[in-house]
Amino acid sequence: MELKLYVDRMSQPSRAILIFCKTNGIEFEEVKILLAKRQHHSPEFAGEVNPMKQVPAIVYGDFKLFESHAILIYLASAFPGVADHWYPADVRKKSKDPLSVGLAPLKFAPWCRLYFPFGYIFNDSIAIALGLPLNPKAAAEGEKLLSASLAMIKLIGSREMGAFLLGNSEPSIADLALVCEITQLEVADENDRDRILGPHKRILKWIKTQRMQRALF
Amino acid sequence: MELKLYVDRMSQPSRAILIFCKTNGIEFEEVKILLAKRQHHSPEFAGEVNPMKQVPAIVYGDFKLFESHAILIYLASAFPGVADHWYPADVRKKSKDPLSVGLAPLKFAPWCRLYFPFGYIFNDSIAIALGLPLNPKAAAEGEKLLSASLAMIKLIGSREMGAFLLGNSEPSIADLALVCEITQLEVADENDRDRILGPHKRILKWIKTQRMQRALF
Structure with missing residues (x-):
């Protein structure tokens, strides 16, 4: 099962998710959703991934999530090997x-x-x-x-x-x-x-x- | 050790904290910080409880917290007896x-x-x-x-x-x-x-x- 990141590097919260995954050794597939080409409004993205028509969004098996802060919290909590300081367990x-x-x-x-x-x-x-x-x-x-x-x-x-x-x-x-x-x-x-x-x-x-x-x- | 809630019932996030505690049987002492009397700017409150000079804020022993959403998440996570639907453990x-x-x-x-x-x-x-x-x-x-x-x-x-x-x-x-x-x-x-x-x-x-x-x- 692969983690898919739907991102545009022009978007600052997209970059935060990409950097977080790279820094913490979380493997992912980067799916580019180009805002300048209005790909976030496409039926595939809006219909299947994020009804809010925003990046970043993630899909991990049957689990879908949008909102960059929610995604950061999820990745920090659910993936092993993320150092505690990013989002402490305590x-x-x-x-x-x-x-x-x-x-x-x-x-x-x-x-x-x-x-x-x-x-x-x-x-x-x-x-x-x-x-x-x-x-x-x-x-x-x-x-x-x-x-x-x-x-x-x-x-x-x-x-x-x-x-x-x-x-x-x-x-x-x-x-x-x-x-x-x-x-x-x-x-x-x-x-x-x-x-x-x-x-x-x-x-x-x-x-x-x-x-x-x-x-x- | 008693949970102290620094609140003004005129403030909607203050009410959210009060309601959350009452609904979930969390015991607390309500410390009124009257915004109309600018008590949130008093040296006691701003100096000792919340440097951001806002309500709600909580003090629980040596632990202090402000920001209503952070407080709700903390109370739901740290106090026993809070039903899971408020903030699921999963x-x-x-x-x-x-x-x-x-x-x-x-x-x-x-x-x-x-x-x-x-x-x-x-x-x-x-x-x-x-x-x-x-x-x-x-x-x-x-x-x-x-x-x-x-x-x-x-x-x-x-x-x-x-x-x-x-x-x-x-x-x-x-x-x-x-x-x-x-x-x-x-x-x-x-x-x-x-x-x-x-x-x-x-x-x-x-x-x-x-x-x-x-x-x-």
Whole structure:
């Protein structure tokens, strides 16, 4: 029985799932669902895999699951050989770890935390790939929201001692999900990226930890 | 050792925690943190219990936790006697059940799903309790978002057979969290409530299931 990952590498939560599997030695078949070609709306995908018409989604035998955070939790819980720090077995640690607590400050942001760089990136870069016009005004609005959000992430770390979210000494699935969101900025122009990430030294340091780099590249 | 719940009954996630404990026979002490009196900003609460200055939060011996969904998962996992349907022990069922999957459609809404009736209720009613002016224009905007969101919930149910979210035959923590959000509309005028909820027959039926009513009242 093979694990099938329905993903588009352009999608940051798709990358989080791919990286998680590779890092943890989970074998899988990558099934590309190209968003730019609207393959997520195809009857095969929408009908058979994910009625929500989103990537990532997984199929494992007769088991189907969508929502990247649910998938990360499932993979960490169900596959042997996943190191405990990704999603601790201990109930107390697990409760502290989930994406909901690790990324809690972001929920105060005036948009859904799951896609927080989207407004900026979409209107600054990605729209072109989808054949849509760029929208500089919306990109500027998106940048404001993104910068406010990054400032809140800094706040998480500054209260804690460890290099990772919630002061952990090793990354959890929340670190992985968040770093994939932020590195979506790779799509942007280098100057733009430096302008946005530059003020957030702690976040830059966190992205550049050896553990994170090893997972990402 | 006693479980302390730091809550304000005006807060819908606080009510979800209180109801969960009562329904499952979990003993607790209710510590009222009155948001209208800004007690969530007090040094005792913000310093000792929850640096995020939010309710609900819990303290159980030396263990502290905030974020209502994390708390629900913790209570369901750590306390004996909680029926399995609230948060199934089975990894596959658990993965399907979390608030993230059960409420996934709401994340497409242009605001954070966690507080989705807030824009309407706040500007229509709650602002008065906090000594702030009402804002009919913002309330009208909030109502539009809320109605769009309710339409998405209907969509979840219509694909499935069971009376509860994801087609389950018994409620999960996602049902409880969502019903507490929606019943926040009790604060609104009856006519307003009927106008908003009226078109959503499936949701009204879901709220009125015996199981839900028994839990809520």
